[in-house]
Amino acid sequence: MSEPVNKRPIGVFDSGLGGLTVLKAVMARLPHEDTIYFGDSGRAPYGSKSADTVTKFSLQNARFLLEQQVKMIIIACNTASSRAFDAVSQSAGLPVIEVIGPGARAAAQATRNRRIGVIGTRGTVDSQVYPAAIRRCLDGPADIYQQACPLFVSLAEEGWWDRPVTYDIARIYLEPLLERGIDTLVLGCTHYPLLSGVIAAAAGPDVRLVNAGAPIAGIVAQTLERTGLINDSRLPGKHVYFTSDSVEQFKTLGSAFLDEPVEQAYRIDIERY
Numbered sequence: 001m002s003e004p005v006n007k008r009p010i011g012v013f014d015s016g017l018g019g020l021t022v023l024k025a026v027m028a029r030l031p032h033e034d035t036i037y038f039g040d041s042g043r044a045p046y047g048s049k050s051a052d053t054v055t056k057f058s059l060q061n062a063r064f065l066l067e068q069q070v071k072m073i074i075i076a077c078n079t080a081s082s083r084a085f086d087a088v089s090q091s092a093g094l095p096v097i098e099v100i101g102p103g104a105r106a107a108a109q110a111t112r113n114r115r116i117g118v119i120g121t122r123g124t125v126d127s128q129v130y131p132a133a134i135r136r137c138l139d140g141p142a143d144i145y146q147q148a149c150p151l152f153v154s155l156a157e158e159g160w161w162d163r164p165v166t167y168d169i170a171r172i173y174l175e176p177l178l179e180r181g182i183d184t185l186v187l188g189c190t191h192y193p194l195l196s197g198v199i200a201a202a203a204g205p206d207v208r209l210v211n212a213g214a215p216i217a218g219i220v221a222q223t224l225e226r227t228g229l230i231n232d233s234r235l236p237g238k239h240v241y242f243t244s245d246s247v248e249q250f251k252t253l254g255s256a257f258l259d260e261p262v263e264q265a266y267r268i269d270i271e272r273y
């Protein structure tokens with residue numbers, strides 16, 4: 001007899017380690033769910049690639065996860081969410097979660113002076129999805145300033161999460177936003193929460209950082225409940241990881257970030273999908 005659909009794992013993908021910031025929040029919120037994570041570190045960064053390439057990569061990642069019999073796909077990448085959400089959700093035939101809406105809503109709730117900064121990859125910034133999504137959540141005028149921070153993804157993938165050079169780069173990237181008097185800063189790339197210590201230090205105490213991890217996990221929980229897909233097991237969830245690059249690097253940095261050992265990690269050839 002085949003396994004009930006609600007017992008299947010949740011599939012999560014990102015261009016690399018960044019989606020672990022979403023996975024961590026999902027694991028905290030839904031501890032009985034099994035998950036399968038794919039980090040496309042071999043083809044990262046996505047943020048500097050064209051919309052067509054990001055869409056092609058995202059569809060391959062989704063096909064890999066569908067082959068693993070997942071019950072839902074979380075696009076744990078802002079760049080892929082902004083470029084490829086429609087393509088993935090139309091082809092997947094199961095619930096697909098994107099990560100822009102939850103961050104936009106959290107920013108709209110957090111701001112007091114309606115001056116909001118958004119940092120993300122070049123692809124996300126160019127797509128203009130955040131200003132549009134934040135404006136939809138706020139009645140009346142708002143000033144939204146964006147800044148692409150392409151070096152952050154390499155620093156995060158390298159594990160340089162709290163080096164002095166990372167702090168210096170953060171200061172340079174944030175300066176134009178801070179000059180505009182923002183009181184809220186959206187971490188509009190799932191890699192950036194890995195650097196949240198240095199970003200918070202560079203932003204200063206008057207700026208609220210929006211890490212959408214917990215709100216995204218909330219949407220995942222609501223969607224599973226609404227579609228009858230919650231896993232009713234009382235056992236701790238099992239977590240399996242796949243990468244398109246070095247398994248050792250993934251295990252070392254993934255374990256450090258998740259605060260739990262990444263044991264089952266495998267390398268795959270994503271070009272086959």
Ligand code: DGL
Pocket residue numbers: 014015016018019044045046047048076077078079080121124153188189190191
């Ligand atoms: N973590 C991804 C995002 O949220 C992509 C980073 C990249 O590969 O450029 O946008």
